[in-house]
Amino acid sequence: MEQTLVAEAKEAPGEADLAFDRLYRSSRDDVYAYVAGLLRDATAAEEVTAAAFERAYRKRNRFDPQRGEPRAWLFGIARNAALDELRRRGRESELTAEPADLNDIGADEGAEHSERRLAVSAALERLQPAERELIALKFFAGLNNTEIAQVLGIGESNAGTKLHRAMTKLREACDGPA
Amino acid sequence: MDPRRDEQLIADLQALRPTPRPQFAAELDERAAAGFPRRSRLPRPDLSRFRVLSPKRVLIPAAGFAVIAIAVVTALLASTEGQDSAPRTLFSEQGEQSAPRAHPSPQDLDGFSRDGAATAAPSAASAAGAATEEAESGVMFSEEVPNVESRPSFRHPASFRHRAVERSAQITLAADPKDVDEDASRVFEAVHAHNGIVMRSSTEEGRPGEAGAWFELLIPSTKLDDAMAAFSDIDAVRSRHETTADITAPTVSAAELLKESRARIDSLLAQLEAAETEEAQEAIEGELRHERRHASRLAAQLTHLHKRADYSRVSLQIETGGGSESSGGGAWGIEDALDDAGHVLTVAAAVTLIALAVLGPIALLAFLAWLTHRVWVRRERRRVLS
Numbered sequence: 001m002e003q004t005l006v007a008e009a010k011e012a013p014g015e016a017d018l019a020f021d022r023l024y025r026s027s028r029d030d031v032y033a034y035v036a037g038l039l040r041d042a043t044a045a046e047e048v049t050a051a052a053f054e055r056a057y058r059k060r061n062r063f064d065p066q067r068g069e070p071r072a073w074l075f076g077i078a079r080n081a082a083l084d085e086l087r088r089r090g091r092e093s094e095l096t097a098e099p100a101d102l103n104d105i106g107a108d109e110g111a112e113h114s115e116r117r118l119a120v121s122a123a124l125e126r127l128q129p130a131e132r133e134l135i136a137l138k139f140f141a142g143l144n145n146t147e148i149a150q151v152l153g154i155g156e157s158n159a160g161t162k163l164h165r166a167m168t169k170l171r172e173a174c175d176g177p178a
Numbered sequence: 179m180d181p182r183r184d185e186q187l188i189a190d191l192q193a194l195r196p197t198p199r200p201q202f203a204a205e206l207d208e209r210a211a212a213g214f215p216r217r218s219r220l221p222r223p224d225l226s227r228f229r230v231l232s233p234k235r236v237l238i239p240a241a242g243f244a245v246i247a248i249a250v251v252t253a254l255l256a257s258t259e260g261q262d263s264a265p266r267t268l269f270s271e272q273g274e275q276s277a278p279r280a281h282p283s284p285q286d287l288d289g290f291s292r293d294g295a296a297t298a299a300p301s302a303a304s305a306a307g308a309a310t311e312e313a314e315s316g317v318m319f320s321e322e323v324p325n326v327e328s329r330p331s332f333r334h335p336a337s338f339r340h341r342a343v344e345r346s347a348q349i350t351l352a353a354d355p356k357d358v359d360e361d362a363s364r365v366f367e368a369v370h371a372h373n374g375i376v377m378r379s380s381t382e383e384g385r386p387g388e389a390g391a392w393f394e395l396l397i398p399s400t401k402l403d404d405a406m407a408a409f410s411d412i413d414a415v416r417s418r419h420e421t422t423a424d425i426t427a428p429t430v431s432a433a434e435l436l437k438e439s440r441a442r443i444d445s446l447l448a449q450l451e452a453a454e455t456e457e458a459q460e461a462i463e464g465e466l467r468h469e470r471r472h473a474s475r476l477a478a479q480l481t482h483l484h485k486r487a488d489y490s491r492v493s494l495q496i497e498t499g500g501g502s503e504s505s506g507g508g509a510w511g512i513e514d515a516l517d518d519a520g521h522v523l524t525v526a527a528a529v530t531l532i533a534l535a536v537l538g539p540i541a542l543l544a545f546l547a548w549l550t551h552r553v554w555v556r557r558e559r560r561r562v563l564s
Contacts, residue, residue, distance in 0.1 A: 017213075024210050029198060036196035046202045053206065054214040083559040120190045130563040139191040171187060 020060050023070050024053060030141040031078045037136030038082050038129070048085050052078035072150035075141065079133075079151055116174075123173030131166035138163055248533065252526040342429040342483060345399050345422050345490040349409050352416040355389035355498045358382075361412050362391045365494060368408040369393075372401040375489070387499030395492040402490045409494060416497060425483055432480040439473035 031052060036045035056077045063073055124132055137148045149159040198206075209215065353361050362381050369376055374397040381391040397405045410418070446466040453459040 021210065028203065028206065032198040032202075033196045042196070042199075045196070046198065049198070050206055050209065053210065054216070057210075057214040080559065083562050084555075086562045087558050116186075117190050117193060120187065121194055124194075128563075133563060135191065139188060140195045167184075167187070171183070174187065 016060060020057060023074060027071060027074055028053075030143075031074065033140035034075065034136045035078055035082050037124075037140040038079075038133050039085065040125075044085055044089075048081045049078070052081040055081065068150040069147055071143070072147045075137070075143065075147070075151045119174050120170070123170050126173050127166065127169060131162075131169060134159075134163050134166045135170065248526060248529050251529045252522060255525050255529065341424060341426040342487040343399070343422055344425050344486045345402055345420065346492070347402065347406055347421070347490060348417070348419040348493045348495075349406065349415065350417040350495045350497055351409070351413040353390075353413045353496050353498055355384065355386050357413065358389050358391055358496055358498065361496050362393075364412045365391075365393055365409065365496075368405060368412070369395055369397070371408070372405040373398055374401075374405060374492075385499075389498045391496040393492075393494040395494060396489040397492050399488055399490045402492070405492070409492075413496070425486060429480065429483040429487070432476055432483060436473060436476040436480055439469055439476055442469050443473060 028049075032045060032049045035048045035052070036042060039045050039048065052074070056074050059077070063070060067073075068076075124135070127135070134148065137143045137151060143151065145160045145163065146156050148163070149156040152159060154162075351361065358381060362379070365379075366376065374395055376393060376395055378394040379392065383389050406418070406420070443466065446462055446469060450459060450462045450466065453462055
């Protein structure tokens with residue numbers, strides 16, 4: 001579906017709009033989840049998500065399918081928007097990270113689940129931003145390693161290695177003192 | 179590594195996945211349906227139609243605009259420059275008049291010049307007076323022919339037929355160096371065909387600018403127009419100038435003085451016959467000799483004035499070089515078109531070069547600034563995550 005984004009745009013502008021609409025609907029929540037996981041700020045995540053889709057919409061005719069998947073292209077734009085937001089504010093995500101809402105975490109589940117997820121959330125806070133970004137791309141946005149490599153501009157094996165290290169650190173952080 | 183613990187960790191991460199607020203999702207859906215209008219507080223012009231243009235679509239109008247701009251500037255420059263150069267190439271009929279003369283002028287030749295009356299009889303008071311009278315009362319008519327093609331012949335008013343009019347002309351032809359000899363031969367033929375006289379001539383061979391010929395001619399005034407037309411047909415006319423001087427007054431004056439002098443001679447002859455003493459006869463004879471010399475000078479002066487009226491002095495030059503040669507006999511032809519096309523292309527190339535010289539550094543600076551900003555932004559983004 002995504003492969004036809006530009007090909008359809010060249011043939012008929014209306015088809016390009018439809019293709020972008022499909023990309024938007026399939027990626028809206030994923031983009032927000034990734035941006036919110038990176039920024040740790042719901043309000044900023046909404047602004048950056050909207051800005052990212054706006055930028056992508058304006059650049060939709062410049063997309064080159066030979067350079068990657070449409071979904072990776074969209075997340076690359078969202079990543080730049082999120083990093084620009086971080087740079088503009090002169091802060092890093094962990095400095096203003098919103099603590100996870102304990103009422104939402106496992107509210108309907110048992111105390112064991114709640115404690116474990118609270119520990120995972122705290123462990124995420126202790127990760128480096130780059131490591132937290134990898135986890136957000138993988139488990140919040142649902143990208144595969146190929147797409148993650150395209151978003152970060154690195155090799156696929158390199159992306160897998162970095163992701164494995166981030167998961168190892170997260171696991172160790174969960175096991176360690178909170 | 180415990181696979182069960184990893185699965186549990188992944189499940190916990192997916193459970194921690196942030197989800198957008200329903201209000202935000204609804205608002206974003208509306209903006210997506212509207213084509214993501216800008217949320218700026220300030221009104222902005224609608225540039226969406228330009229943003230959706232691909233670089234190739236923008237490049238063609240930009241190139242067309244650049245070509246049109248270059249064409250307009252070239253036309254302006256060519257027309258401005260053409261006001262200076264065109265007379266030299268196509269319509270230069272008067273440009274050589276003030277140029278230094280490489281050959282002797284008509285005044286340098288002999289007594290058959292406009293001032294010849296004074297130089298031929300400097301001691302004759304009456305002749306000198308006649309010459310002075312000519313200079314003071316004689317009417318001179320000068321006419322330049324700016325466009326020979328539209329003025330094939332020069333006709334004088336009919337009233338000049340009964341007056342003594344001196345005419346002179348100058349004509350300059352432009353020729354290829356290889357055509358100089360042939361053109362010179364045709365000049366001789368034309369002079370002889372109109373019963374004219376070649377007073378002096380010179381022909382030089384060589385490179386363009388060096389090769390050429392000049393002629394000092396006397397043409398019967400009644401045939402001057404036809405002769406000038408014949409000269410104009412020999413090759414391209416670069417310049418043509420005709421002058422008319424009314425010498426009626428000095429001619430009439432000289433004729434009347436001659437008539438009085440002859441009457442005086444007749445009177446002296448009658449007195450000589452009536453003289454009774456030798457002393458009286460010698461005195462009358464001396465006065466008679468003086469009066470006969472005076473009459474002789476007046477007759478020569480009158481003959482000279484008649485000759486000036488009967489024959490017109492023509493100065494003809496054949497020049498080479500200067501880019502004015504035309505094989506088409508003065509008409510605008512293929513060679514001229516090629517010359518003009520080359521000139522236009524040269525100006526267009528110069529305009530393009532100047533535009534590139536101005537825009538090139540600006541574009542380079544803009545590119546470097548954009549590149550620097552891009553590198554800086556990328557470095558800052560990496561620094562944020564480090």
